[in-house]
Amino acid sequence: xxxxxxxxxxxxxxxxxxxxxxxxxxxxxxxxxxxxxxxxxxxxxxxxxxxxxxxxxxxxxxxxxxxxxxxxxxxxxxxxxxxxxxxxxxxxxxxxxxxxxxxxxxxxxxxxxxxxxxxxxxxxxxxxxxxxxxxxxxxxxxxxxxxxxxxxxxxxxxxxxxxxxxxxxxxxxxxxxxxxxxxxxxxxxxxxxxxxxxxxxxxxxxxxxxxxxxxxxxxxxxx
Amino acid sequence: xxxxxxxxxxxxxxxxxxxxxxxxxxxxxxxxxxxxxxxxxxxxxxxxxxxxxxxxxxxxxxxxxxxxxxxxxxxxxxxxxxxxxxxxxxxxxxxxxxxxxxxxxxxxxxxxxxxxxxxxxxxxxxxxxxxxxxxxxxxxxxxxxxxxxxxxxxxxxxxxxxxxxxxxxxxxxxxxxxxxxxxxxxxxxxxxxxxxxxxxxxxxxxxxxxxxxxxxxxxxxxx
DNA sequence: CCTACCGATCGGTAGG
DNA sequence: CCTACCGATCGGTAGG
Numbered sequence: 085x086x087x088x089x090x091x092x093x094x095x096x097x098x099x100x101x102x103x104x105x106x107x108x109x110x111x112x113x114x115x116x117x118x119x120x121x122x123x124x125x126x127x128x129x130x131x132x133x134x135x136x137x138x139x140x141x142x143x144x145x146x147x148x149x150x151x152x153x154x155x156x157x158x159x160x161x162x163x164x165x166x167x168x169x170x171x172x173x174x175x176x177x178x179x180x181x182x183x184x185x186x187x188x189x190x191x192x193x194x195x196x197x198x199x200x201x202x203x204x205x206x207x208x209x210x211x212x213x214x215x216x217x218x219x220x221x222x223x224x225x226x227x228x229x230x231x232x233x234x235x236x237x238x239x240x241x242x243x244x245x246x247x248x249x250x251x252x253x254x255x256x257x258x259x260x261x262x263x264x265x266x267x268x269x270x271x272x273x274x275x276x277x278x279x280x281x282x283x284x285x286x287x288x289x290x291x292x293x294x295x296x297x298x299x300x301x302x303x304x305x306x307x
Numbered sequence: 308x309x310x311x312x313x314x315x316x317x318x319x320x321x322x323x324x325x326x327x328x329x330x331x332x333x334x335x336x337x338x339x340x341x342x343x344x345x346x347x348x349x350x351x352x353x354x355x356x357x358x359x360x361x362x363x364x365x366x367x368x369x370x371x372x373x374x375x376x377x378x379x380x381x382x383x384x385x386x387x388x389x390x391x392x393x394x395x396x397x398x399x400x401x402x403x404x405x406x407x408x409x410x411x412x413x414x415x416x417x418x419x420x421x422x423x424x425x426x427x428x429x430x431x432x433x434x435x436x437x438x439x440x441x442x443x444x445x446x447x448x449x450x451x452x453x454x455x456x457x458x459x460x461x462x463x464x465x466x467x468x469x470x471x472x473x474x475x476x477x478x479x480x481x482x483x484x485x486x487x488x489x490x491x492x493x494x495x496x497x498x499x500x501x502x503x504x505x506x507x508x509x510x511x512x513x514x515x516x517x518x519x520x521x522x523x524x525x526x527x528x529x530x
Numbered sequence: 531c532c533t534a535c536c537g538a539t540c541g542g543t544a545g546g
Numbered sequence: 547c548c549t550a551c552c553g554a555t556c557g558g559t560a561g562g
Binding site: 141306 | 450491494496497502522525529
Binding site for chain 2: 539540541542543
């Protein structure tokens with residue numbers, strides 16, 4: 085976890101129409117301006133971690149505030165509701181996942197679906213199980229706590245993410261490496277990977293490469 | 308869902324210090340005493356359904372009481388805490404799952420691992436997706452809400468359940484139908500199946516047999 | 531971003 | 547199983 089224990093001395097708010105003992109306007113951070121979007125990002129990371137470990141409902145906004153050295157009401161200065169914070173965590177997770185996936189596919193030629201699928205799987209494990217990657221697991225397991233509007237917005241990102249799998253699976257189906265229908269294959273494969281969040285233990289020394297090998301061996305035929 | 312829609316007419320509250328028009332004491336059930344463990348079971352079913360649809364934290368004990376026509380404090384006559392109710396739901400789910408699995412395996416000869424795995428998969432889909440089977444999905448997705456003691460007790464049942472898969476997967480590995488390591492295969496396969504709870508839609512006309520076919524085709528080699 | 535606080539909800543209980 | 551209630555927690559806010 086990266087949440088600061090000692091907060092960077094947040095400046096007291098200057099209320100509307102009232103005298104403040106401090107200079108008006110944005111306080112001139114002498115040289116370093118280390119807390120611009122910084123506090124917001126700290127809240128996001130702390131929330132992602134706590135939501136993942138304890139669950140959304142079991143985590144109070146006070147917990148999150150304390151994790152970054154704020155007081156109980158302060159998170160609402162950055163996020164208008166606990167829900168909005170949850171949504172922001174998930175959105176950031178999906179953006180990172182899509183970027184990681186696109187990057188992974190860059191090195192694989194389109195006519196090598198076996199290489200592509202391996203990279204997709206490996207990138208997915210990274211997103212789920214990589215150190216500090218709490219954001220997507222939260223999305224997978226706290227989906228229900230979103231309202232309809234938020235869910236719809238996230239669904240678009242998920243469609244984008246999963247869209248990358250379809251042509252690869254179709255190529256594998258055509259070449260005989262995949263026997264099950266493409267759509268069901270995608271659902272079952274992603275399910276198998278997603279479930280790893282429940283049992284994978286980083287400390288037990290298992291490697292994401294080993295996991296990827298096993299998944300490849302399980303899902304793909306040799307021809 | 309089996310929760311009564313029309314609750315059994317919970318009598319209007321008799322305010323404090325006022326005479327009740329009804330006889331005191333336990334009402335004599337004329338002949339049938341149809342609600343011995345009956346109310347308890349009704350609570351279990353209603354809780355399983357609500358926990359599955361809304362989640363454990365988002366379901367209040369008042370919701371559950373209302374679903375079976377009780378008043379807010381009454382569930383605690385049957386279960387000493389909300390946690391205990393959750394645990395009871397999961398335990399009942401696991402007992403049913405183990406029984407269903409054992410029954411499915413009865414008809415398959417030990418030397419036919421392809422038949423056995425198909426039956427294991429089909430029984431698992433039944434447990435997860437069959438009509439009215441809310442209990443095991445609750446177990447899969449509300450695990451975190453248990454305390455350590457309850458989690459340990461359930462873990463034993465899960466070990467029992469998964470134990471049935473190992474010899475079958477070993478036979479398939481030996482015969483070349485399975486290429487990935489047995490233990491990782493079990494984890495990945497069960498994950499793929501468990502995740503179906505997230506996307507399977509009974510109304511869309513998909514059949515559990517079709518799903519089973521797809522899973523077989525995805526996981527197993529032809530030889 | 532802090533202080534001080536509110537209103538609502540919730541699990542649980544005593545006593546019948 | 548109902549009545550009446552309590553104590554605690556929690557998301558959120560006004561005002562500074």
